[in-house]
Amino acid sequence: MAKPVQETLSHEEQRLLLELLFAQRYALELVCCELADIENGDKQVDAKRYQQLLRLYDRLLQET
Amino acid sequence: MAKPVQETLSHEEQRLLLELLFAQRYALELVCCELADIENGDKQVDAKRYQQLLRLYDRLLQET
Numbered sequence: 371m372a373k374p375v376q377e378t379l380s381h382e383e384q385r386l387l388l389e390l391l392f393a394q395r396y397a398l399e400l401v402c403c404e405l406a407d408i409e410n411g412d413k414q415v416d417a418k419r420y421q422q423l424l425r426l427y428d429r430l431l432q433e434t
Numbered sequence: 435m436a437k438p439v440q441e442t443l444s445h446e447e448q449r450l451l452l453e454l455l456f457a458q459r460y461a462l463e464l465v466c467c468e469l470a471d472i473e474n475g476d477k478q479v480d481a482k483r484y485q486q487l488l489r490l491y492d493r494l495l496q497e498t
Contacts, residue, residue: 375461375497376452383490384452388440390464391455397439400454426447433439 398430462494 376384391397405423407413415423440448455461469487471477479487 374453374456375494376449376456378497379452379493382486383493384448385440386486386490387452387455387461387464388443388448389438390468391451392438392440394464394467396460396464397451400451400458400460403458404454422446422450426450429443429447430439433442 398427401427401430462491465491465494 379387391400401423404413405427408415408420408423443451455464465487468477469491472479472484472487
């Protein structure tokens with residue numbers, strides 16, 4: 371399988387994308403969509419990833 | 435000034451966000467919006483950042 375795109379980006383490119391994500395205030399929405407998909411049963415993830423996503427959601431809610 | 439949120443995230447959290455960004459196929463749109471804002475004169479950036487964004491845009495176009 372090909373490497374996921376995000377792993378082929380340089381550190382600078384990754385940083386730039388994260389900057390845009392926060393500048394355009396889209397980070398929380400992104401995590402929200404993913405959690406909705408999981409909770410609706412549209413997407414299967416393991417418990418560890420679900421916990422990571424929940425923590426990230428709380429983190430972003432506090433910070434933004 | 436407070437630290438930008440993205441700089442307060444752990445490496446794992448940053449990675450998770452980038453993963454979602456690509457999974458939801460939003461990365462290219464994010465860069466596109468930023469370039470449109472700059473080219474319309476709605477946002478001022480220096481030439482270096484503009485070049486970085488253009489390179490990232492080309493990169494993502496090829497990869498996705």
